[in-house]
Amino acid sequence: MTVSTRQQEIANWFDKTYSRRGEWYLRPVKAYYIFLELLKVKPEEKLLDIACGLGRLLEAATEYDCELTGVDISKVAIEKAQDKLPNAHIQWANAEELPFDDSKFDVITCLGSLERMLNLSRVLQEMKRVTTTNARFCFLVRNENTATWNIKKTLGIQNETGHQGAKSLQMWTNIFEDEGFEIVDILPDQYPLQKRILFKSLGLKKVDYRSVVKSDQPIEKANELIFILFHQVFFRF
Numbered sequence: 001m002t003v004s005t006r007q008q009e010i011a012n013w014f015d016k017t018y019s020r021r022g023e024w025y026l027r028p029v030k031a032y033y034i035f036l037e038l039l040k041v042k043p044e045e046k047l048l049d050i051a052c053g054l055g056r057l058l059e060a061a062t063e064y065d066c067e068l069t070g071v072d073i074s075k076v077a078i079e080k081a082q083d084k085l086p087n088a089h090i091q092w093a094n095a096e097e098l099p100f101d102d103s104k105f106d107v108i109t110c111l112g113s114l115e116r117m118l119n120l121s122r123v124l125q126e127m128k129r130v131t132t133t134n135a136r137f138c139f140l141v142r143n144e145n146t147a148t149w150n151i152k153k154t155l156g157i158q159n160e161t162g163h164q165g166a167k168s169l170q171m172w173t174n175i176f177e178d179e180g181f182e183i184v185d186i187l188p189d190q191y192p193l194q195k196r197i198l199f200k201s202l203g204l205k206k207v208d209y210r211s212v213v214k215s216d217q218p219i220e221k222a223n224e225l226i227f228i229l230f231h232q233v234f235f236r237f
């Protein structure tokens, strides 16, 4: 597997972040159930989480009795995820060069990571290659059309070393369609909405982390966007 100098820099930044900030860098496991619910993951399906980080999505997915695989370019992430999930197949790999046979997986998740990829087109083509024709995909991607992102840009505090990026809803839509995906649904990131419910109710309201929360904000303004996708095909069996 080849890793360019720039990709190694990104991996080093994540190695350092996971070593220093550990579990605190990512959202809690309960915030990952929604992706599995949206994908309607079924027992015995083969699920691949690309850029799996510390294995949060895979940890949530252990409840769904499917076959779990994860890859990441950060060796620290892989070590920690393997320790936590000895029954999952977790390996160090570059998303641009997936070490799997064609048509192996039924479900792919890639959360908070596509904007980190240097060659997005290659990653998306690899995802298509390693999945069955009827596969489902879930991507969580950052939206550039938000106050938070604009403040970061104005102050020049995006994380350049870790290749933090963002695109508009329209740009992401065009990229996925041009790369041969059919978009089934687009939703705002659910975790900030769930946290708002808790905050407003002073922590008294019970939050159902597996259900979609209705947002009063237009989707174009959500900080992060959830895309559910299929392969673009004429006939589905």
Ligand SMILES: C[S@@+](CC[C@H](N)C(=O)[O-])C[C@H]1O[C@@H](n2cnc3c(N)ncnc32)[C@H](O)[C@@H]1O
Residues within 6 Å of the ligand: 007, 010, 011, 014, 026, 027, 050, 051, 052, 053, 054, 055, 056, 057, 071, 072, 073, 074, 077, 093, 094, 095, 096, 110, 111, 112, 113, 116, 117, 118
């Ligand atoms: C913001 S973290 C998200 C981690 C995880 N998906 C989650 O939601 O907990 C982004 C991840 O992308 C990984 N990454 C960046 N470029 C990659 C590449 N080319 N191949 C595989 N993983 C990559 C990083 O190592 C990091 O773990």
